[in-house]
Amino acid sequence: MICVICKKDFDNLGETTIYMEGKTKDGKEVKTKEKKINICEDCILEIAKSGLPTTIIFED
Structure with a gap:
């Protein structure tokens, strides 16, 4: 499977x-419903380190 962010191909992804809620860098409110995506652990860590005032919940 290919990660939707970095576009790398992984055998076991x-x-x-x-689920996301909070604010973007521009101050806009963000609320999303459940989304299913292919995302690698490195990209999850980069999102977590980004410092955005947004709550992102990842579930396997």
Whole structure:
């Protein structure tokens, strides 16, 4: 499977369910419903380190 962010191909990349809420850098409110995406652990860590005032919940 290919990560939707970095576009790298992984043999064992599964689908991850995410939920997001908070604010973007521009101050806009963000609320999403459940989304299922293919995302690698490195990209999850980069999102976590980004410092955005947004809550992102990742579930396997």
